[in-house]
Amino acid sequence: MLRAYKYAILPTEEQKQQLAKFFGSCRFVYNLGLETKLQAWTSARKHLTCIDLANQMKELKDTEAEWLQECPSQTLQMSLRNLDNAYTNFFRGGGFPKFKSKHHKQSIQFPQGVKTDFESGTIFLPKLKNVTCIFHRQFKGDIKTVTVSRTTTGKYFVSILVENQKQLPKKKPVRQKTTVGIDMGVKTFATLSDGTFFENPKHLRCNLKRLRVEQRKLSRRFKRGAKEQSKSYQKQKLIVAKLHEHIKNQREDYLHKASINIIRSFDTICLEDLNIKGMMQNEKLALAIGEVGWYKFKTMLEYKADWYGKNIQYIGRFEPSSKLCSHCGHIFKELSLKDRSWTCQSCGTTHDRDCNAANNIKNFGLRFKPATVNVSH
Ligand SMILES: [Zn+2]
16 A cells, blocks of 8 residues: 655755755746646647647757756656646546746655665655655655655655555444444534534634734735835745644644544544535635635545545435434424524434534434445444
């Protein structure tokens, strides 16, 4: 199976300059490729392939853009391949490929030629040679693709994709006892059918408030039409970038802890298959979803389930989940959004709104298991 390992690297000043050139060259090739593709399509309805673009790049390297030769050619080719993937993604319903900006996070990929030396704490990268790397953990296996990135706050990382030749563990049987349903919400991040819940961390909310204040400050310092922004603007920009980074780390840390906790405690996890992309188009909801990180959380649950042989069961988007009594099946039509708890008129059970929804999700997940899997109690 493939696993990714991420480490901080500490390039020398000289290596930083080299990297800046590589980032620039790859950005150039990507953006030019995107523009060429767009033009070919609008003017002649022609689809340019990755090979067309690679040939064009070869020509450029020999003529006008000789400086591209300083960058490893496989790294340049990887950015064309990424462009291709971005297009494929778009045709599958993703966003349209965007032009890359030098103001955002930078990244390049090395498909081969990378070696790690855990003992000396260095990683060998084509043309850059040995770069100091902080290996907080070791890995065994074949190195596949290696991505080097620089954050907007000037930190450098390397992410190594490793094939470790291990088989994924066999999936555990589906049993009612070891199954959990999860109701995801904006106020309470996740409520489980057994009654536990994961609150959105408070410190995260405080920092989000602070971020809004700092961002407002930044936009006040922005001078429209100015060739170069003031020093105080640049300073504020770094403050905002650092705060962004801090919040992202805090959130990821929280999501990692919550997801591993759930994966370890249960064998089958039932979730609503919310159309997150569709919901993201609604601006207000998108902000809330983006803030709580549902999408990332689901991704984490999925890959961790694979690692531990656990099952993820999606149920369709399902309207009356909070109005349906998970105990007797009675539907309480009068339930309004602000009712946090309610008592079933039919069987008399008092429900917490979210916990009841989580129980319904669990029941549905167990009912709609594929026929090949036996549900035992
Ligand atoms: Zn009931």
